[in-house]
Amino acid sequence: MKAKAISIPVTRNSTDSAPMRAIWMLTLAVMLLMLQTVMGHARGAPESFADLAEEISPSVVNITTTTTIAAPTGQMPGPIVPEGSPFEDFFKDFMDRGGNGQRPRRSQALGSGFVISEDGYIVTNNHVIAEADEIEIEFFDGKMLPAKVIGRDPKVDIALLKVESDAPLPFVSFGDSDIMRVGDWVMAMGNPLGQGFSVSAGIVSARNRALSGTYDDYLQTDAAINRGNSGGPLFNMDGQVIGVNTAILSPNGGSIGIGFSMASNVVTRVVDQLKEFGETRRGWLGVRIQDVTADVAEAMGLDTAAGALVTDVPEGPAAEAGIKSGDVITVFDGTTVEDTRGLVRTVGNTEVGKEVRVVVLRDGKTQTLKITLGRRETAEGTIPAVAEAPVAPVEKGILGLTVVEMSAELREQLGLADGAEGLVVKAVDEATEAFEKGLRAGDVLTEAGQQKITSVADLEARITDAHEAGRKSLLLLVRRAGEPRFVALSLE
Numbered sequence: 001m002k003a004k005a006i007s008i009p010v011t012r013n014s015t016d017s018a019p020m021r022a023i024w025m026l027t028l029a030v031m032l033l034m035l036q037t038v039m040g041h042a043r044g045a046p047e048s049f050a051d052l053a054e055e056i057s058p059s060v061v062n063i064t065t066t067t068t069i070a071a072p073t074g075q076m077p078g079p080i081v082p083e084g085s086p087f088e089d090f091f092k093d094f095m096d097r098g099g100n101g102q103r104p105r106r107s108q109a110l111g112s113g114f115v116i117s118e119d120g121y122i123v124t125n126n127h128v129i130a131e132a133d134e135i136e137i138e139f140f141d142g143k144m145l146p147a148k149v150i151g152r153d154p155k156v157d158i159a160l161l162k163v164e165s166d167a168p169l170p171f172v173s174f175g176d177s178d179i180m181r182v183g184d185w186v187m188a189m190g191n192p193l194g195q196g197f198s199v200s201a202g203i204v205s206a207r208n209r210a211l212s213g214t215y216d217d218y219l220q221t222d223a224a225i226n227r228g229n230s231g232g233p234l235f236n237m238d239g240q241v242i243g244v245n246t247a248i249l250s251p252n253g254g255s256i257g258i259g260f261s262m263a264s265n266v267v268t269r270v271v272d273q274l275k276e277f278g279e280t281r282r283g284w285l286g287v288r289i290q291d292v293t294a295d296v297a298e299a300m301g302l303d304t305a306a307g308a309l310v311t312d313v314p315e316g317p318a319a320e321a322g323i324k325s326g327d328v329i330t331v332f333d334g335t336t337v338e339d340t341r342g343l344v345r346t347v348g349n350t351e352v353g354k355e356v357r358v359v360v361l362r363d364g365k366t367q368t369l370k371i372t373l374g375r376r377e378t379a380e381g382t383i384p385a386v387a388e389a390p391v392a393p394v395e396k397g398i399l400g401l402t403v404v405e406m407s408a409e410l411r412e413q414l415g416l417a418d419g420a421e422g423l424v425v426k427a428v429d430e431a432t433e434a435f436e437k438g439l440r441a442g443d444v445l446t447e448a449g450q451q452k453i454t455s456v457a458d459l460e461a462r463i464t465d466a467h468e469a470g471r472k473s474l475l476l477l478v479r480r481a482g483e484p485r486f487v488a489l490s491l492e
Contacts, residue, residue: 112232124231175240190232286316400432
């Protein structure tokens with residue numbers, strides 16, 4: 001960083017005195033000190049990480065897990081040895097050592113973790129200890145203790161362990177991951193590639209990364225993270241844990257400077273619930289949703305492409321409160337909803353049983369509904385209800401689609417419920433927008449312009465309505481294998 005020049009006007013005359021010169025010199029010294037402080041904050045890097053590493057290393061642990069792997073049920077044919085032959089025992093031992101025998105075998109894996117309380121609670125990744133029969137913790141001073149699993153959460157890959165120790169254990173505290181900025185210095189610790197305690201440093205490369213999970217909120221860092229670092233802590237410069245090292249992006253399995261740590265503000269909520277209940281208890285709204293894209297917003301007449309569009313409402317809290325398919329959720333419990341990911345995380349972080357206010361857009365107007373949240377973990381298998389009323393089959397080409405009205409035969413062919421209704425897509429013109437947006441034969445159109453359709457005439461009427469309203473596109477609710485999504489097709 002280039003220092004910015006500071007000009008200090010000094011007026012000299014014949015009346016200057018020693019006290020005045022002393023005051024000016026003091027002022028200059030203070031301003032130079034302030035400049036150094038500003039430059040130091042902008043740089044943010046310590047002269048050395050040694051003091052910080054020495055302070056917090058005793059709280060970081062190596063984790064060794066042992067898993068019993070059952071013998072395979074089938075075997076490759078081995079050499080045929082006559083019964084009673086002197087080579088019978090030799091070949092039996094050989095096959096067992098090669099893994100082709102019937103004996104179960106033991107497998108070990110290595111990972112990292114860190115102590116969060118003096119009474120022995122330890123945080124690590126769920127994938128480090130999943131399926132483990134035995135878990136052994138190695139501390140920085142070489143002490144070894146067995147650990148038991150208190151609880152785990154596969155959705156964010158976090159597990160909470162507990163060891164029993166005669167003496168209080170050194171531990172670290174969680175920091176606020178939300179205040180971390182891209183460019184802030186961080187330090188990772190753990191057991192990379194089984195080499196033992198190791199330290200690496202880098203910066204926060206990006207925030208709010210999503211990999212594959214519903215509740216993902218990763219900090220990306222270029223601090224070296226390798227196999228064996230999983231479950232280890234990512235520290236800020238105050239020695240607080242602001243992430244749990246979980247994954248890397250690499251073509252060869254080694255660190256290339258793209259590592260991911262689950263943000264501490266996600267981890268702390270999970271850890272608190274695992275400690276109290278032994279499991280997670282996330283809020284559940286009871287809707288299926290998708291993002292409001294620009295074309296969907298235009299088709300619905302919305303000013304902005306924001307919020308969460310409800311595609312389906314199975315039996316649950318939202319249905320009881322009156323939320324409907326086609327509603328756009330804009331505010332949840334006082335928090336503005338930007339997209340589906342944000343809504344899912346906010347709902348999941350909300351207390352089960354809490355009554356919340358949800359603002360939705362419906363038919364161009366806002367409505368506020370009160371909803372008492374259920375629990376996500378007890379509602380994972382909820383199946384949406386389907387409507388009833390069969391109609392006579394009619395076929396027609398519209399918007400690049402060949403659609404046919406529902407019939408009992410089509411329901412049977414597509415594996416649909418007896419009461420399923422809508423228009424079945426029989427074919428899609430590959431040169432049209434409909435094909436580009438993923439519509440395929442076998443899809444079922446159940447709504448157009450946010451109104452139910454059960455016939456070709458219904459679809460044609462919705463197209464006419466959209467033209468008369470000056471809309472450039474029509475919003476369709478499409479179901480495939482029971483999964484709903486909205487698609488906006490151009491009318492021009």
